[in-house]
Amino acid sequence: MRFFCLHMHSLELCETLYAEFGPQHWWPGETPFEIIVGAVLTQNTAWSNVENAIANLKRARLLTPTKLARAPLSKIRAAIKPSGYYNQKALRIKKIAQYLAKNYGDDLTRFLSQPVCSLRHEVESWKGVGPETRDSILLYAAQKPVFVIDAYTVRVAGRMGMTDKRAYRELQAFFESSLPKNPRLFNEFHALLVHLGKNYCRKTKPLCASCPVKTRCRRRIRR
DNA sequence: GGCCAGGTCAAAG
């Protein structure tokens, strides 16, 4: 394992992580719509559970805006059950599907190729889409240069002493201002941070043997 | 059996 040093610069950390772990191939989804649905389903839920839910939706042929928009709630609920919170998530993804189907049909090209500000405005008007889900959609479905902040990002940044910021927008500004505004870089870096966090940053476990920072980091991200 | 996972919303303080 390489040496992940405290107070390392963002780009330096990104390059070190990439050299160590390689490309993460995010977002694991075949279409933008699948990424949008997955972004909602993965809220506070392990990705392995979401994989099952997505597989069920695919098997039921529900993973297009028009199909999901017409599907009965009971069917959606049953399909996404493994991802947890299935009652509210079923309502939310159906509502999103109805919005997309009505305004764009099944081809989301026109939707995704809007300028960031109008796309962001549209996406954040959806119920069930908060800051992280919104930015995941902007970055991973639409390839806009928006840095996604999640619990892992906060933990890793805090533990590595990169910044003491806690609020979502401040953290986002920190990363975006310390990196080239490149969506592919944002994509890979965020995925690598999650990978690092998953494997070396649970609870009070140190990041690695040579970087024994044990500061307890709160999971909650302030708005 | 308890804790945690690629959060969000509404209601209350």
Next chain:
DNA sequence: CTTTGACATGGC
């Protein structure tokens, strides 16, 4: 404006 509780499954 900040804090709290509800939402729910599956893996370790």
